[in-house]
Amino acid sequence: MRDVIIACDFSSKQETLAFLDNFSDVKPFVKIGMELFYSEGPSIVTEIKDRGHKVFLDLKLHDIPNTVHKAMKNVAKLGVDMTNVHASGTVEMMRQAQLAIDEVNPSTILIAVTQLTSTSEEIMKQDLLINETLNNTVAHYAKNAQKAGLKGVVCSPLEARLVADACGKDFISVTPGIRFDDASKGDQKRVTTPAMAKEIGSSYIVVGRPITAAANPVEAYNRCVIEFVGE
Ligand code: C5P
Numbered sequence: 001m002r003d004v005i006i007a008c009d010f011s012s013k014q015e016t017l018a019f020l021d022n023f024s025d026v027k028p029f030v031k032i033g034m035e036l037f038y039s040e041g042p043s044i045v046t047e048i049k050d051r052g053h054k055v056f057l058d059l060k061l062h063d064i065p066n067t068v069h070k071a072m073k074n075v076a077k078l079g080v081d082m083t084n085v086h087a088s089g090t091v092e093m094m095r096q097a098q099l100a101i102d103e104v105n106p107s108t109i110l111i112a113v114t115q116l117t118s119t120s121e122e123i124m125k126q127d128l129l130i131n132e133t134l135n136n137t138v139a140h141y142a143k144n145a146q147k148a149g150l151k152g153v154v155c156s157p158l159e160a161r162l163v164a165d166a167c168g169k170d171f172i173s174v175t176p177g178i179r180f181d182d183a184s185k186g187d188q189k190r191v192t193t194p195a196m197a198k199e200i201g202s203s204y205i206v207v208g209r210p211i212t213a214a215a216n217p218v219e220a221y222n223r224c225v226i227e228f229v230g231e
Contacts, residue, residue: 002198004224005029005056005082007176007208013040013047020051022217027052029081031206034059045078054081056174056206060113062086065096072100076108082174084154087112087141094148111152111174112145114138114159135159139166146171157197157205164201176206180223183210194227202228 008030010016016036030053036044037059045055057080061068068085075083085097094112101108114137115124121134130137142153142163152172155163160173179191197205205228207221214220 002202002229003029003204004194004221004228005031005174005204005206006211006221007031007033007206008036009033009208009212010036011039012036013044016044016048019212019217020048020053023221026221027054028221029054029056029204031056031058042078045080049079056080056082056084058084060084060086061097062089063093065090065093068093069096069100072097072110073104076101076104079105080108082109082111084111084113085150087114087145087153091144091148094145094150098149109151109172111154111172112141112148112150113154114141114145114163117156117177135162138162142167142171152203154206157192157200157202160197160200160202169201172203173201174204174206175202176208178205178207178210178224180210180220194224198228 006028008016008019010019030048032045032055045057049055057075061071062085085094087094098110101110115134124130124134138155138159139162143166145153146167152174153163154174156177157175160175163171163173175197177191178194178197181193194205207224211217211220
């Protein structure tokens, strides 16, 4: 199944809740990132969950396996619907994260960040000394995530097919970098429309400013749903 996740990149709880007040009938799936989480604390998650939204808590954990295991138990206790770790933390780290989810709240979908879209192949080679193509790295990290028992990965929509080819079509791809075809790209470089993301095979699209900065956010959200989820 496909769904649209709104990236709530606001700096305060007040702004976030005021934005969510726009939505009365449907309660969209929302993404809470580290900026808001670190400023407001765990209560921001429970408050939004209590309002009836599904929550993707995007904290991208990356540490030694034992620390990630313990931290992930606390994340799972919040009852989040989706959360993530960095695949570069190793298979064992991802396995420990998944174990924590299984012990505390098995319904939480755990996914892994492959390569950040801010990392180009050149930067990957120069800074990280990874002498592989970006695509090979993404496919390899996705396979590692699958080996560790995770349900999917975060990747560019342009990589969704590559991930499906490597891990099968049931393996989830969560893809940011979405723009309407009549809008500006902002700071995103490799973008696709919601309709194109559907065609390539994304499972979930993460959409921020095209909805949060729209004159009518509900209309923009509905447009994403029609393009991405609609038959
Ligand atoms: O406003 P915009 O639609 O560009 O927001 C996209 C969201 O997805 C932001 O929260 C951004 O941090 C996140 N993201 C991304 N690229 C990644 C991982 C996360 O744009 N590779």
